[in-house]
Amino acid sequence: GPLHACELADALAIPSILLPPMPGVLSAFGMLAADVVNDAAQTVLETVATLRADPALLTTIYESLAVRVTAVLAEEGIATPTVDALLDMRYRGQSYELTVPLPLPVDAAALSDAEAAFHAAHAQRYGYAMPDETVEAVTLRVRGVGPGANPQLPRFEHVGPDATGAHIGDKPVWFDDTGAVATPCYDRARLQPGNRFAGPAVIVQFDTTTVVAPGWSARVDAMGNVWLRHGEA
Structure with a gap:
């Protein structure tokens, strides 16, 4: 935490630190x-081609999971809430999956879009894609999201x-093995923007x-954050 922030930043060559x-x-x-957020999932384990020909199975699973979340x-x-669907997909024979968005409503077009997204994600992750290989839909995931509190953080007048x-007051502090240094102490609650x-x-x-x-030096901004920087504040 802030107790060791400057020492850690020095070790990593980080020039500034933000302390909320x-x-x-x-x-x-x-x-x-x-x-x-609430998530629900159910195994599908069907080829995308099968589901695209008859999306009813996937639609039924989606509706059940959506009701649950x-x-x-x-x-x-x-x-x-905002409700979205995701699909864990893989090439047949693989033992691992990639999760991609499944557009709504769940229909043949949505499955084609998800399959294309899977090929792109596989190429990005592993450096190659196999668009001619059979793609399996392993797990359908449904996520419901309700907005958080979104607090409005105050801004204060520059002092x-x-x-x-x-x-x-001051206290002796050891920063290295050369001895104690008389070090000023500040009350964070009394620091003002611009200090x-x-x-x-x-x-x-x-x-x-x-x-x-x-x-290092310290500066307080308009939102009460303390910025630590090398050199002058």
């Missing part, structure tokens, strides 16, 4: 804001470069600790 306002709980925030999403409060209002300061420094907050290593 709540890095310690960012994954939890993303989970709460993410789309609601929409029912689950309805329990989550999603009344009108200026002076970060002394967030300074909460800048050079390392070494430590930024403290409720969910993480950020080390601004010597040779």
